[in-house]
Amino acid sequence: MHDSNIPDNLLPVTDADSDERIEETSQTPRIQDLSQVLDAMSDHVLYAGDNGIVLDANAKAGRFYGREHLLGRSYWDVLGLDAANLKQALERYPPDQVQEISSALGQGSYCLRIVQLPAGAAPGGFVVLATDNKPLAQAHAAYEERLDENITALDNSIRLFNALFDTAKDAMLLLDSKRRVRAANPKACQLLDPDRAGLTAKDARSVLLPADHADFDQAMDSLGDGQSWITRNGGLDLRGKRLSVETILRRIDLEELVLYQLVLRDLTTQVLLEQGLRNKRAEVEGMNLALRSVVRSAEEEKREMRRAAVNDIRDELLPTLDRMAREPSASMRATYRDLAERRLHELSEGRPDTLSPLLLKLTPREIDVCRLIRLGRSGQEIAEQLNISFETIQTHRKNIRRKLGLTGRRASLTTFLQQTSIGRPIG
Numbered sequence: 001m002h003d004s005n006i007p008d009n010l011l012p013v014t015d016a017d018s019d020e021r022i023e024e025t026s027q028t029p030r031i032q033d034l035s036q037v038l039d040a041m042s043d044h045v046l047y048a049g050d051n052g053i054v055l056d057a058n059a060k061a062g063r064f065y066g067r068e069h070l071l072g073r074s075y076w077d078v079l080g081l082d083a084a085n086l087k088q089a090l091e092r093y094p095p096d097q098v099q100e101i102s103s104a105l106g107q108g109s110y111c112l113r114i115v116q117l118p119a120g121a122a123p124g125g126f127v128v129l130a131t132d133n134k135p136l137a138q139a140h141a142a143y144e145e146r147l148d149e150n151i152t153a154l155d156n157s158i159r160l161f162n163a164l165f166d167t168a169k170d171a172m173l174l175l176d177s178k179r180r181v182r183a184a185n186p187k188a189c190q191l192l193d194p195d196r197a198g199l200t201a202k203d204a205r206s207v208l209l210p211a212d213h214a215d216f217d218q219a220m221d222s223l224g225d226g227q228s229w230i231t232r233n234g235g236l237d238l239r240g241k242r243l244s245v246e247t248i249l250r251r252i253d254l255e256e257l258v259l260y261q262l263v264l265r266d267l268t269t270q271v272l273l274e275q276g277l278r279n280k281r282a283e284v285e286g287m288n289l290a291l292r293s294v295v296r297s298a299e300e301e302k303r304e305m306r307r308a309a310v311n312d313i314r315d316e317l318l319p320t321l322d323r324m325a326r327e328p329s330a331s332m333r334a335t336y337r338d339l340a341e342r343r344l345h346e347l348s349e350g351r352p353d354t355l356s357p358l359l360l361k362l363t364p365r366e367i368d369v370c371r372l373i374r375l376g377r378s379g380q381e382i383a384e385q386l387n388i389s390f391e392t393i394q395t396h397r398k399n400i401r402r403k404l405g406l407t408g409r410r411a412s413l414t415t416f417l418q419q420t421s422i423g424r425p426i427g
Contacts, residue, residue, distance in 0.1 A: 044130040080104030175260040225253035
């Protein structure tokens with residue numbers, strides 16, 4: 001008795017069972033069981049006996065070669081192998097080795113593998129596998145086509161990069177992770193290497209200021225893909241000359257490589273422009289200061305003129321108007337009005353006559369005397385016209401000279417008075 005759930009082929013074999021199974025194997029090979037396995041395979045599979053004669057084939061081989069042309073023929077004959085018998089077939093196409101063969105029907109090539117079943121196995125003989133190379137060839141062709149496309153795209157990318165790299169207006173270096181220069185564009189060679197000593201393999205820190213080395217090292221160690229580090233402190237050429245540059249370090253992650261792009265942007269023109277702008281700004285500021293000073297001076301002068309005008313009106317015109325209002329003589333009122341109008345005209349024109357205020361200090365009689373002197377009358381004529389004595393006229397002349405500031409000066413009173421506005425029309 002045995003457990004009905006255990007397959008028969010896994011049960012212990014008794015002597016009687018063994019003898020019966022050996023007898024069954026030797027008389028009736030279980031080809032039907034093998035063909036079910038072979039039909040599930042996508043390769044051409046032939047089963048041959050110990051003598052190499054095909055006993056069965058899977059469905060795919062049967063459709064390809066024709067089942068009626070398979071059975072009873074040797075496998076080397078079916079496959080068109082270069083062999084006349086089993087011995088030659090095994091020598092030229094050893095078992096367990098893969099070899100490429102041409103199809104017996106002239107339809108492409110195949111990979112051949114012969115598997116020799118162990119001696120004493122049931123069933124024995126050979127299993128011959130022929131794998132069509134067409135799908136592999138198609139895949140290979142597609143792979144080569146894609147590879148060519150990728151190579152072309154890579155070549156175009158490299159050419160584009162070289163064009164951009166070489167024509168960049170800024171100095172540009174490509175660095176490896178050890179800070180060594182791997183490539184330099186023409187602008188970098190021109191700016192950093194005036195002696196043409198060569199930048200390749202140089203430590204990138206040789207073109208940086210010593211004060212920036214620590215920050216540069218930290219940036220190299222901490223930057224992520226696409227991130228940047230920037231400083232405007234300046235840089236150095238290989239001679240040690242200081243340069244006005246802005247330094248930009250950028251990390252670039254490729255599939256199997258990490259590169260760093262070091263850009264040194266020349267700021268010489270920008271610095272000159274900024275300096276010129278600062279100078280111009282200082283010049284404009286100086287002009288503004290000067291203009292403000294002029295405006296203040298003009299305002300102060302205007303205020304001073306206003307104060308002077310007010311003083312003139314208060315000290316000269318108002319007294320004149322007051323005296324004119326109190327003067328009974330019409331001729332004297334006309335004289336005072338003439339003086340007032342002329343003084344207003346002088347003030348409005350900004351050309352004050354210093355003599356007019358002095359004339360306002362004279363009495364009405366003294367003014368009458370001045371008018372007649374100015375007209376060229378003699379002392380006696382004036383005395384007769386004003387009906388006063390000659391001595392009184394002389395006293396008036398003495399007082400007039402004193403009030404007009406002519407005492408002690410050798411100046412003709414007649415000439416002096418002819419310069420005044422008494423009796424002259426306005427305008």
